[in-house]
Amino acid sequence: MSLSEQEEEDMRRAIALSLGHASSNQQKKHEVIVVDSDSSTTDDEAPCVTAATRPILPERETESAIDKPMMGILGLDRKAMEQERLARKRKASISPPPARRKTPKLAETTSKEPTSSASTPQIDASTKIIPSFHFSKLPHANGAVKKTWALGHPRDNDIKLEEILQKEDLNLAVLSSFQWDVEWLLRKIKTNATQMVFVMQADTEEIKTEYRNDTARMPNVRLCFPSMEGQVNCMHSKLMLLSYPTHLRVVVPTANLVPYDWGETGIMENTVFLIDLPRLAPKPTTSASPTMTNFGEDLIHFLEAMGLERSIIDSMHHFDFSATKDLAFVHTIGGANSSDGPSWRRTGYCGLGRAISQLGLTTEDALNIDYITSSVGSLNTEFLSTLYLAAQGDEGTAVYKWRHTPASQLSKLVDRNMRAAQQTAQKQVAAGFRIYFPSLETVRASTGGPHNGGTICFQSKWWNSATFPRDLLRDCKSRREGMLMHNKIIYVYPTSQPLTTSHTSTSKSWCYIGSANCSESAWGRLVKDRQTKQPKLNCRNWECGVVIPFRRAAAMAHSGSKERTGGKAAEDTDKEQSGKDGKAKERSSGLKAFEKVMPVPMKYPGKEYGDGDTPWFNAG
Numbered sequence: 001m002s003l004s005e006q007e008e009e010d011m012r013r014a015i016a017l018s019l020g021h022a023s024s025n026q027q028k029k030h031e032v033i034v035v036d037s038d039s040s041t042t043d044d045e046a047p048c049v050t051a052a053t054r055p056i057l058p059e060r061e062t063e064s065a066i067d068k069p070m071m072g073i074l075g076l077d078r079k080a081m082e083q084e085r086l087a088r089k090r091k092a093s094i095s096p097p098p099a100r101r102k103t104p105k106l107a108e109t110t111s112k113e114p115t116s117s118a119s120t121p122q123i124d125a126s127t128k129i130i131p132s133f134h135f136s137k138l139p140h141a142n143g144a145v146k147k148t149w150a151l152g153h154p155r156d157n158d159i160k161l162e163e164i165l166q167k168e169d170l171n172l173a174v175l176s177s178f179q180w181d182v183e184w185l186l187r188k189i190k191t192n193a194t195q196m197v198f199v200m201q202a203d204t205e206e207i208k209t210e211y212r213n214d215t216a217r218m219p220n221v222r223l224c225f226p227s228m229e230g231q232v233n234c235m236h237s238k239l240m241l242l243s244y245p246t247h248l249r250v251v252v253p254t255a256n257l258v259p260y261d262w263g264e265t266g267i268m269e270n271t272v273f274l275i276d277l278p279r280l281a282p283k284p285t286t287s288a289s290p291t292m293t294n295f296g297e298d299l300i301h302f303l304e305a306m307g308l309e310r311s312i313i314d315s316m317h318h319f320d321f322s323a324t325k326d327l328a329f330v331h332t333i334g335g336a337n338s339s340d341g342p343s344w345r346r347t348g349y350c351g352l353g354r355a356i357s358q359l360g361l362t363t364e365d366a367l368n369i370d371y372i373t374s375s376v377g378s379l380n381t382e383f384l385s386t387l388y389l390a391a392q393g394d395e396g397t398a399v400y401k402w403r404h405t406p407a408s409q410l411s412k413l414v415d416r417n418m419r420a421a422q423q424t425a426q427k428q429v430a431a432g433f434r435i436y437f438p439s440l441e442t443v444r445a446s447t448g449g450p451h452n453g454g455t456i457c458f459q460s461k462w463w464n465s466a467t468f469p470r471d472l473l474r475d476c477k478s479r480r481e482g483m484l485m486h487n488k489i490i491y492v493y494p495t496s497q498p499l500t501t502s503h504t505s506t507s508k509s510w511c512y513i514g515s516a517n518c519s520e521s522a523w524g525r526l527v528k529d530r531q532t533k534q535p536k537l538n539c540r541n542w543e544c545g546v547v548i549p550f551r552r553a554a555a556m557a558h559s560g561s562k563e564r565t566g567g568k569a570a571e572d573t574d575k576e577q578s579g580k581d582g583k584a585k586e587r588s589s590g591l592k593a594f595e596k597v598m599p600v601p602m603k604y605p606g607k608e609y610g611d612g613d614t615p616w617f618n619a620g
Helices: 003-021 024-029 078-092 161-165 182-186 206-216 294-307 310-318 346-356 379-394 397-404 414-430 438-446 551-558 584-595
Strands: 143-148 172-176 195-199 221-223 239-243 247-253 270-277 328-332 334-336 367-373 433-435 473-476 489-494 509-513 525-527 535-539 541-549
Touching: 003 334, 143 195, 143 438, 161 239, 172 328, 206 221, 247 541, 270 509, 294 310, 294 541, 328 346, 346 379, 346 525, 346 535, 346 541, 367 379, 367 414, 367 584, 379 414, 379 433, 397 414, 397 525, 414 433, 433 489, 509 551, 541 551, 551 584
Parallel strands: 172 195, 195 221, 367 433, 433 473
Antiparallel strands: 143 270, 172 239, 239 247, 247 270, 328 541, 334 535, 367 489, 489 509, 509 541, 525 535
């Protein structure tokens, strides 16, 4: 299908600008926007340099830098784009011109003043707004969890990026990602009719200027740069806000905006949560909507922290968030979060605990936690205890008190109780916490092989550390044979009662899907501020995700065939599981219940790492 005349002009301008601004250094350094590897790092966590300059693709598809001399900072292959533009022009000379589509207005307004071409885009921009669209007619009105499509594998409860974007009706797209292939992305969007906001990492003003220069002649593109000041290391969040005439689609994927994360090379898989929220009847106000939920408020809080344009944030109140009342949007805001700034209780692992409490999932029962991660940090029992307690509904104060309560302020009884609670948490972590990460053998045997494991990161020095909890690691093998995973998923279920789909109303089980890997960088560390002596949550990453209670996942799975999220029965679970894990049967039972209502992409309960087994190490 040929591009419209306006799209042709936009592409021509982008190519011309790129040809004019690219330096030889830029040509050598940039193919896609990859500031670092897709890992979460702290001061002592080195980045995976393998993926820092370009995405790792199968050898048959990889091109050398010499073959791509015209590649710009935003990943635009100018030479190929120019050749395609000329080819389309030649074709147009012998073909009837395509029907022109009127570019939508930036906003519906009662003002008679003309709208400037440089006006700030509105998220409810459209040529035709259908107010109060009936909830049941939306494709994903109750929400859905999908696997990303994978080339060479049968389609089974999966989804393609094109199916998410639905470009024919897309008015505005706010897209946040860590890695970018902009040229590839723009081919999936009607660039003349869709307003776009790219939320990107830019460490310096120089980089911001370069990015702005590359998009200066693309009138439908805006850029947003969350703060990278101080301790912030990585803008790692993955989020899409997609506005249509009838609804807002909120998408939380584990995938970056690069082709291999969306299955187009058949080597890497991810997971996506998406939900469609109907547009409310137009009202000239930005005051809180009666349908606003905790999910919506925390989403808005995150957008404000990132520095997104005010008009887009305000337009969140134009949509009905009622369907998110028993979901939670959780995030990590990069930097120092204290009572003077963004509240530490609302973000990081503290925010996770707060969300669990708000959803009524708080429990003192022992938990099983299965964490699929594509990057492993410098883990120890204390950090895992913070995550474990957050999963029970603690808002971050338990471990903080263990670390910062002076001995002089402790009575013998309080001290004894505190130590007992700490020991109990550590024992429960050892018994119930499992981390799924691929072994060297699994990566070698994968379809893409070791050359395609560049965004799966773990350093050998962490594994060899005396404090690393080796017993908790399990080999992560995909149920789609040969695929590697870039997932970040947490399945949580109490040990006190069997998890079944017939007892969902009282279940304290839930699932997290998002961008946060298993590391302190992703979830933060609560410390005492030296000046104020008050709690302060230090976060090195920007992250976001969604918490889905099991009861809600069950409702989503049974809401209709179009939204069915459950996978097939778990008859292909990992037959190589170790007999040493006495909880294997219980864990298989819990994950099998999850699998009936949403994807569980790995074989479980997972093989333990024994003598001679080595995790996949990739640190550059």
